[in-house]
Amino acid sequence: MPNPVPLIEMRRAGFRQQETDILLDIDWRVEAGEHWAILGPNGSGKTSLMRVACGYRWHTSGVVKRLGEELADLVEMRKRLGWVSGEVLAYAPPEESAVSFVVSGRFGQMGLRAMSDRTVTEADFSDARKLLEAMGVGLLAEKPLRVLSQGERQQVLVARARMTEPVMLVLDEPCAGMDPAARERFLMWLGGLMAEPSTPAVMMITHHVEEVLPQFERALLIGEGRIVAVGATGEVVTAASLEKTYGVGVAQLVEHGGRHWPIWGERR
Numbered sequence: 001m002p003n004p005v006p007l008i009e010m011r012r013a014g015f016r017q018q019e020t021d022i023l024l025d026i027d028w029r030v031e032a033g034e035h036w037a038i039l040g041p042n043g044s045g046k047t048s049l050m051r052v053a054c055g056y057r058w059h060t061s062g063v064v065k066r067l068g069e070e071l072a073d074l075v076e077m078r079k080r081l082g083w084v085s086g087e088v089l090a091y092a093p094p095e096e097s098a099v100s101f102v103v104s105g106r107f108g109q110m111g112l113r114a115m116s117d118r119t120v121t122e123a124d125f126s127d128a129r130k131l132l133e134a135m136g137v138g139l140l141a142e143k144p145l146r147v148l149s150q151g152e153r154q155q156v157l158v159a160r161a162r163m164t165e166p167v168m169l170v171l172d173e174p175c176a177g178m179d180p181a182a183r184e185r186f187l188m189w190l191g192g193l194m195a196e197p198s199t200p201a202v203m204m205i206t207h208h209v210e211e212v213l214p215q216f217e218r219a220l221l222i223g224e225g226r227i228v229a230v231g232a233t234g235e236v237v238t239a240a241s242l243e244k245t246y247g248v249g250v251a252q253l254v255e256h257g258g259r260h261w262p263i264w265g266e267r268r
Ligand SMILES: Nc1ncnc2c1ncn2[C@@H]1O[C@H](COP(=O)(O)OP(=O)(O)OP(=O)(O)O)[C@@H](O)[C@H]1O
Pocket: 017, 018, 022, 040, 041, 042, 043, 044, 045, 046, 047, 048, 049
């Protein structure tokens, strides 16, 4: 059943640190099941926006509602708003199997070895295996994390985040460091996953316009902490708004398979 309450609602929201406005005047609404691409230059506030949205940072002005509430149990909230970040892997034991790592997501842990006082059941392992299989990556289950490719690691991270049955997944630059073939494989997998109705809302932060798959029906462009454009991807990801966001000319925006590749430079 779709959740009728917006996942995120921000009204004139701001985030100010050390006398600097990191986010300002953010008006944004994310409905259940929507897939969003978040784009903007380095330091523009993409990660801060998602941290505030998910309750990892507290806004300093305006209104932010997460799952319809202004104040709520943040631990529970974070389980529902799953953050998928490669940074998590830095804390994971490299010898741990993918399936154990996925199970650990149910307990908010980075792998099962870190857990001393909790009882993990066979049912947890069975659920994790089923999830990996349903996501088309069942063959990764017994592999230690250290042997996985970058793309496989991202897939396992997504599965780990889904162990708490979140209503939203935040992918922070999931394709960073992938070669073109690995990136395409990962994106095709992600696109397939996003097309399934059982997949929660996906928010993907990226630097690369061409990673905005057709399944991302909505997009937000941010520059210097302010929204530059927000709405339907076809109306937001345009040469004009990309130029405004990045301050670089877009000579051409090449469409292929529902994705767009900008050719940066002055128009001739
Ligand atoms: N807690 C904080 N205190 C002070 N400055 C901060 C804090 N968090 C973020 N910033 C600053 O806010 C700006 C936005 O940072 P943020 O990480 O959100 O940008 P980003 O768009 O995700 O960048 P990148 O693409 O480089 O990852 C940066 O200048 C950063 O240094």
